[in-house]
Amino acid sequence: MSVKTFKKGEVIFKDGDKITSVFLIQSGGANQCLIRGKKNIDLFQLGASHILGDQIILGQATHPTSAIATAETKVLEIPVDTLKQHYEAAPQMLKVIIKSLADRLRLAVNDVRSSRLEKDSSPCPEDQVAKAFGSVFHTANHKGDRSQAGRVIVDWSMMKQYCQRVMGESPKRMEQAVNILVKLKLALYEMGKSPDNPDGPDEIQKVHFLDLGLVESFFEFYQYYYFKGGRSEILKVDELCQQMLNGLLKLTETETPDRFGVVGVDFAKFGEYCQNEIGFKLNNDHFSRLEQKGVFMKRRTVGNGVLLQFEFKEFRSIAQSWRMLREIDKWNEKGFVDMDEKEEKPKKKSGGPSCPACAAELQASAKFCHECGHKITAAA
Structure with missing residues (x-):
């Protein structure tokens, strides 16, 4: 456990971020809200002794809302593993009470969230x-x-x-x-x-x-x-996942699907694509990140290599849905759909320090990844 200080206006976490820690507010305050483009939809104002990230008790993997410091805020950061150890060691009756209260709070947050969204003035809430x-x-x-x-x-x-x-x-x-x-x-x-x-x-x-x-x-x-509780994070566009999915489709666009609509690409070939075109070294964490977004594929050993197999039509549909979600976000930010906007090509990684789990670029002194919360081990 460690103490962190956030300046006024600093984002503590965003909705859709993976819950890696629970925060106990010691002083200051936080606005629990939904960040939509350049505006925030306020839900709750939290102060000292309030907890952020308690949804992990119910098994939720990502934050359903965002939290922004409303003043200089000092929090006690409790890693999820530490919290789970204390929770599992608690008496059974206390665990039942805690879970019941957390579930009731989740329902209350969902009600407030729905109410606020009904009043949302965005072009397409x-x-x-x-x-x-x-x-x-x-x-x-x-x-x-x-x-x-x-x-x-x-x-x-x-x-x-x-x-x-x-x-x-x-x-x-x-x-x-x-x-x-x-x-x-x-x-x-x-x-x-x-x-x-x-x-x-x-x-x-x-x-x-x-x-x-x-x-x-x-x-x-x-x-x-x-409308499925706890799964709305899948609707948050992840640029890296989108680039990987586009790469898989590009590498298999000339392949003839089998009778089940399945195509395959060599793991080494896809790894080379990720290295050369996107700028990161492919590992198992990247596949986990895709799976968190509802993108699953089968890995099958063929000879001395590994074949990645997936249903081409399904992946194409997911990729198109992500493109539409990005356009809806832009629509809500600008207030209209910009038909003359030029398509931006995804930026290749600069080659500097990056997170081994999600490939996000890092500052040289970073101890944790700002995207996924992965702990960065200092080079020996």
């Missing part, structure tokens, strides 16, 4: 994402014209009306959701003159959906993990 894209899918699926192979074509005016009248979705939010699909090349607009203003500028007349299946996969993926 978390609890509305599945509804927005579900409305787009079901409208296109029900009303779309499938006469052209590989496309579902929907009249734009009719789509806005149907989404609003039947699905109860805001036309503005629906339009921005479709903009994301167009930006990601999952749909395209057919432009033309309005019948009411033939001399005016071109306007959207129809939407051509090029892959409705991926739209359905996204909102089903989102609603499943968002």
Whole structure:
């Protein structure tokens, strides 16, 4: 156990971060909140003698909320392993009481979280994402014209009306959701003159959906993990995981899947890709990080090597969902979907010190990784 001091405004941890320690506030205070882009949604104000990270008692691996110091705050940092030792050594009756109180607190936090999110003024709040894209899918699926192979074509005016009248979705939010699909090349607009203003500028007349299946996969993926307690961290985009997943898809894009839709890539080849293209040395911790995000693959020994096997269609769907999540985050930050934004290429690691567990870049004097909390062992 050790004492740490956080300055006013300093982030103690973010929602979705792995719980590596529990913090007992000794002095100062913390704002338990949700960080959404450049703004915070406040939940609770905590002070001396309050605990942060107690969800670990219920087996939750990641923080469901963020914590920001509201003043110069001194905390006692208790490693998870130490806390578990004390908890397991406690009398059974006390353990039952502690777990009951922790569970009741979890329910209270979830209620407050839901209440605050309902008042969230973001263009697309978390609890509305599945509804927005579900409305787009079901409208296109029900009303779309499938006469052209590989496309579902929907009249734009009719789509806005149907989404609003039947699905109860805001036309503005629906339009921005479709903009994301167009930006990601999952749909395209057919432009033309309005019948009411033939001399005016071109306007959207129809939407051509090029892959409705991926739209359905996204909102089903989102609603499943968002409303499933303790699993919403899967919806937080991890840049490193995204780069690894893109690498796996790139290395197998020319492979022919077997009858189960499974493809394979040599472990050494993938390790070489990670080293050369992303800038880190692949190890088992990286696979654990992918699994925490719901990305699983089979490792099979073949001859003198190891083959990584996975379902290509499933991985492609997950990768697309992560791309859409990134666009939704940008939408909430800017207030609109920037159709003219240039795609940024992921930055390769600089080659400096990095965490052996998650490959995040580190400062030379760091004792713990700021991303995953891994303890950094000093070089001999």
